[in-house]
Amino acid sequence: MNMNLDxxxxxxxxxxxxxDLFSYPGFILDDSPRLEENDxxxxxxxxxxxxxxxxxxxxxxxxxxxxxxxxxxxxxRTRQIKSWNTRSRVSLACNSCRTTKVxxxxxxxxxxxxxxxxxxxxxxxxxxxxxxxxxxxLKSQIDELENLLSEIYPTLDARAAxxxxxxxxxxxxHYRPKLSHATSSVTCNVPDWLNRLKTTLENPYIVPxxxxxxxxxxxxxxxxxxxxxxxMVIKEDVDTLKRPERVLADHLIRTYxxxxxxxxxxVGKIAFLNQYHLFYSDSTxxxxxxxxxxxNFICAIAHTHIAPTQRTTSxxxxxHAIHFSRGWMLSMIKTSLCNHENLQQVQIEGLAAxxxxxxxxxxxxxxxxxxxxxxALAMGLNxxxxxxxxxxxxxxxxxxxxxxxxxxxxxLCGVTGRPITVSGRFCTAxxxxxxxxxxxxxxxxxxxxxxxxxxxxxxxxxxxLPHPNTSIESGFDKRSDYSCSATLTLCKDELFSYSRTExxxxxxxxxxxxxxxxxxxxxxxxEYIYAPSAVQRTWPQVELRINLxxxxxxIWLLSLPPSYGLRDTDGTKxxxxxxxxxxxxxxYTRIMITQPCLRRxxxxxxxxxxxxxxxxxxxxxxxxxxxxxxLDLLPNExxxxxxxxxxxxxxxxxxxxxxxxxxxxxxILQSEFSNSSRIAVAERLMKASIWIRELSKVDDSAHxxxxxxSDLIAKHSARLGLSxxxxxxxxx
Numbered sequence: 020m021n022m023n024l025d026x027x028x029x030x031x032x033x034x035x036x037x038x039d040l041f042s043y044p045g046f047i048l049d050d051s052p053r054l055e056e057n058d059x060x061x062x063x064x065x066x067x068x069x070x071x072x073x074x075x076x077x078x079x080x081x082x083x084x085x086x087x088x089x090x091x092x093x094x095x096r097t098r099q100i101k102s103w104n105t106r107s108r109v110s111l112a113c114n115s116c117r118t119t120k121v122x123x124x125x126x127x128x129x130x131x132x133x134x135x136x137x138x139x140x141x142x143x144x145x146x147x148x149x150x151x152x153x154x155x156x157l158k159s160q161i162d163e164l165e166n167l168l169s170e171i172y173p174t175l176d177a178r179a180a181x182x183x184x185x186x187x188x189x190x191x192x193h194y195r196p197k198l199s200h201a202t203s204s205v206t207c208n209v210p211d212w213l214n215r216l217k218t219t220l221e222n223p224y225i226v227p228x229x230x231x232x233x234x235x236x237x238x239x240x241x242x243x244x245x246x247x248x249x250x251m252v253i254k255e256d257v258d259t260l261k262r263p264e265r266v267l268a269d270h271l272i273r274t275y276x277x278x279x280x281x282x283x284x285x286v287g288k289i290a291f292l293n294q295y296h297l298f299y300s301d302s303t304x305x306x307x308x309x310x311x312x313x314x315n316f317i318c319a320i321a322h323t324h325i326a327p328t329q330r331t332t333s334x335x336x337x338x339h340a341i342h343f344s345r346g347w348m349l350s351m352i353k354t355s356l357c358n359h360e361n362l363q364q365v366q367i368e369g370l371a372a373x374x375x376x377x378x379x380x381x382x383x384x385x386x387x388x389x390x391x392x393x394x395a396l397a398m399g400l401n402x403x404x405x406x407x408x409x410x411x412x413x414x415x416x417x418x419x420x421x422x423x424x425x426x427x428x429x430x431l432c433g434v435t436g437r438p439i440t441v442s443g444r445f446c447t448a449x450x451x452x453x454x455x456x457x458x459x460x461x462x463x464x465x466x467x468x469x470x471x472x473x474x475x476x477x478x479x480x481x482x483x484l485p486h487p488n489t490s491i492e493s494g495f496d497k498r499s500d501y502s503c504s505a506t507l508t509l510c511k512d513e514l515f516s517y518s519r520t521e522x523x524x525x526x527x528x529x530x531x532x533x534x535x536x537x538x539x540x541x542x543x544x545x546e547y548i549y550a551p552s553a554v555q556r557t558w559p560q561v562e563l564r565i566n567l568x569x570x571x572x573x574i575w576l577l578s579l580p581p582s583y584g585l586r587d588t589d590g591t592k593x594x595x596x597x598x599x600x601x602x603x604x605x606x607y608t609r610i611m612i613t614q615p616c617l618r619r620x621x622x623x624x625x626x627x628x629x630x631x632x633x634x635x636x637x638x639x640x641x642x643x644x645x646x647x648x649x650l651d652l653l654p655n656e657x658x659x660x661x662x663x664x665x666x667x668x669x670x671x672x673x674x675x676x677x678x679x680x681x682x683x684x685x686x687i688l689q690s691e692f693s694n695s696s697r698i699a700v701a702e703r704l705m706k707a708s709i710w711i712r713e714l715s716k717v718d719d720s721a722h723x724x725x726x727x728x729s730d731l732i733a734k735h736s737a738r739l740g741l742s743x744x745x746x747x748x749x750x751x
Contacts, residue, residue: 109123109124109125110125111125111142111143111145112125112130113130113133113140113141113142114141114142114143115132115133115138115139115140115141116130116132116133117143127142128140168183169559172557172559172560208434208435208436209434209673209676209677209680210243210244210245211436212618212680213676213679213680213683213727213728213731216680216683216684216687216731217731219687220687220731220734220735220738220739221735243723244676244720244721244723244724244727245379245380245381245382245434245720245723246378246379246380246719246720247379247380247381247382247383249380251380251383252340253343253344253347253348254340254341254344255344255348257341257344257345257348258345259308259311259345259348259349260311261345262298262299263318265299268295268299268318270321270325271317271318271321271322271325272292272295272317272318272321274321274324274325275317275318275320275321276288277664278321278324278663278664278665278666278667279320279321279324279373279667280527281527281530281531281597281600282426282531282534282600282666282667282670283369283373283423283426283427284419284423284451284527284528284531285366285369285370285373285419285420285423285424286313286317286366286370287416287419287456288456289456289457290416291313294306294310295314298314307363308349308350308353309349309350309361309363309364309367310363311345311346311349312345312346312347312349312350312351312367313346313363313366313367313370314346315342315343315345315346315349316342316343316346316367316370316371316373316374317370318339318342319339319340319341319342319343319346319374320339320370320373320374320377322337322338322339322342323339323374323377323378323668324377324663324667324668325663339374339378343371343374346367346370346371347371350364350367351367351368351371360394360395360397360398361398362398362416362417362420364394365391365394365395365398365400365420365424366420368387368388368390368391368394369388369391369420369423369424369427371387371391372384372385372387372388372390372391372427372431373427375387376427376430376431376434376669377667377668377669379669379718379719379720381431381434381435382435384431385431385432385435385437388424388427388428388431388440389428389440391424392424392428392440392441393440395420395421395424396441396445400417400418400420400421400448401421401441401445401446401447401448402447402448403447403448403449404417404418404448411459412456412459415451415452415456415459417448418448418449418450418451418452419451419531421446421448422448422450422451422531422535422538425446425535425538425542426534426535426538428440428441429538429541429542429545430670430673432545432549433541433545433611433673434673436549438550439542439545439546442546443539443542443543443546450532450535450536451528451531451532451535452528452532453523453526453528453529453532453533454523454526454528454529455526455527455528456528523580525580525582525583525595525597525598526597527597529597530597530600530601533575533578533579533601534600534601534604536575536578537572537575537604537605537608540568540571540572540575540608541608541611541612543564543568544564544565544568544608544611544612545611547561547564548561548564548565548612548615558619561615562616562638565612565613565615565616565638566638568612569609569612569613569638569641572605572608572609572612576605579601583597583598583601584598585598585601585602585605594652596665599652599665600665600666602648602652603649603652603666603670603674606645606646606648606649606652606674607649607674607677609641609642609645610642610645610646610649610677610678610681613638613639613641613642613645614642614681616636616638616639616642617636617638617639617642617643617681617684617685617688618684620636620639620688642681643681643682643685643700646677646678646681646682646703647678647699647703649674649677649678650675650678650703650706650707653675653706653710655706657709657710657713657714659713659714659717668714668718669720671710671714672711672714672718672720672721672724675707675710675711675714676711676724676728678703678707679704679707679708679711679728682700682701682703682704682707683704683731683732683739685700686700686701686704686739686740686741687738687739689740697740701739701740701741704732704741708725708728708729708732711724711725711728712725712729
């Protein structure tokens with residue numbers, strides 16, 4: 020087709036070819052639509068015009084029509100640049116026009132109005148961007164407030180904490196972690212702990228809580244290495260006036276005051292020894308029944324520590340049972356609610372509780388200790404004696420009776436898992452004097468004892484109420500739930516009050532003085548962490564109390580004289596008898612404080628929190644280290660005479676089984692606690708098993724504990740990651 024083709028408009032052609040030929044964008048016709056700005060220009064040389072294939076009238080030649088149309092040439096229309104419409108709406112106006120509510124041209128960087136007025140033109144962010152930034156800022160503020168609330172939540176009293184829980188209950192389904200209670204009660208009963216470990220090993224997958232409780236109930240009823248299920252026989256036909264030979268009696272009395280008295284000074288040593296010598300030197304002397312009961316209970320307790328090294332399990336006649344029957348018939352059988360309490364009756368009930376603990380009757384011991392504490396409360400031994408008539412020595416003996424029962428009650432709660440008898444809030448009796456009884460006669464010691472009674476000396480080590488100017492954790496002073504048993508927080512100035520005891524010579528009295536101080540910290544832990552009411556507290560609350568208790572233990576450690584050697588971190592200094600006893604109590608207390616942090620990592624334990632935990636817990640590592648340190652106090656090779664000369668049998672069994680529970684838990688959690696060497700933990704477990712096996716030869720409770728432990732380790736050695744040489748069978 021020729022570019023110079025001139026086609027004239029002809030109505031006839033329009034009827035023949037149709038109007039589409041002349042309305043094509045390449046043609047310029049007066050009545051055709053105008054080209055828009057963005058319409059593409061077609062190439063006129065192209066041969067695919069949309070011509071309708073209509074039938075021509077008869078006698079009309081198409082070539083003739085083309086010649087008639089060659090008078091015009093199709094000229095493409097040029098683009099038209101659309102001018103800016105100032106009346107159109109812009110998407111974003113500048114800040115100046117938006118403020119004055121004037122229409123903005125939207126030009127960048129300066130709009131027409133701002134350029135005309137010569138003012139600064141700034142464009143802000145769009146509404147979507149502003150809203151997004153505002154939401155992010157509000158979210159960060161909420162997160163910061165939630166973190167602050169989580170920190171101060173443990174310091175609130177019960178009413179304020181309940182109000183916070185109610186206010187945040189509406190956000191329970193929100194993605195943020197809620198402040199609901201995330202912990203459950205933790206038992207301090209070692210057999211129950213071992214039962215749960217066995218349940219975890221036999222059921223590696225998490226099971227429903229109901230079935231797990233059924234399994235734990237079956238295990239609890241089938242395993243208890245104490246002698247609670249055995250019956251006690253009191254021989255009523257025993258001769259209550261019969262006394263042992265003088266040589267045997269001297270040996271029993273020396274054993275009691277050497278092994279038991281440092282832990283349990285419920286009897287005045289000087290007064291009792293004077294009466295004892297008079298009783299054996301003069302045959303005409305007829306003591307009262309209560310004194311004879313005290314004497315027989317002391318002999319019975321001493322026999323329980325002598326007999327394991329001198330008998331086998333096949334012995335039928337046990338001398339300690341004879342002495343206990345005599346003491347029981349002399350005192351307990353005559354006890355009535357109509358009788359008034361007296362000091363000797365409290366001592367009798369306390370000694371009976373101690374004997375029952377020594378023979379493995381821990382449940383009966385707890386009941387008897389409860390009766391002794393009730394009698395002591397009736398006498399007011401838990402209160403400070405302000406009488407000017409009572410001699411200082413008599414006051415001191417009463418204070419020691421109370422603190423002996425106090426410490427025994429703490430230990431029985433840890434063994435049985437039962438509640439404590441009396442709260443520390445009801446105790447105002449000062450801690451026992453660190454001086455020996457024989458030194459009370461001197462003028463200086465007697466005067467210092469009087470000063471101590473009036474709170475001017477020695478008794479500022481742990482105040483009954485937190486100091487008002489305490490700078491550390493002072494917010495806890497206002498919460499009654501945190502002010503338990505006079506062991507909360509200490510300011511730095513109070514540390515200097517400890518230095519007054521550094522010049523006190525080492526003795527059994529000073530040892531018990533420090534044990535009583537440590538018992539107040541342990542009771543605070545039992546009241547707060549191991550009580551059933553702990554389910555109402557969050558884990559941050561429990562963890563905060565654990566840290567406070569550990570801090571108080573460190574302060575107690577600073578109060579010890581350097582001569583004890585417990586501050587020696589490298590362990591190169593050898594420990595004497597008093598230092599070893601304090602170290603045993605220290606390790607036991609630390610394990611009681613830190614073991615909830617270790618046990619909550621158990622995947623199937625009921626105390627595991629629903630919130631994710633980190634793989635490394637320094638407090639749980641501390642629990643394993645304390646168990647290792649407690650086991651380091653024992654020789655590598657079992658030596659029963661040395662053991663029973665160092666600590667009572669019941670104390671050794673409970674502490675060793677406690678370390679076995681810690682080591683088994685650590686082996687189960689070996690993937691979580693990678694920093695602890697599995698081989699070292701396995702070696703510690705083997706050492707503890709060797710000691711339990713040796714104790715099983717002379718003690719019935721230890722025999723049951725060894726049977727359970729050896730069977731548990733042998734069945735689940737693969738899960739625990741123990742090799743063949745580390746199994747209990749390799750010990751034989």
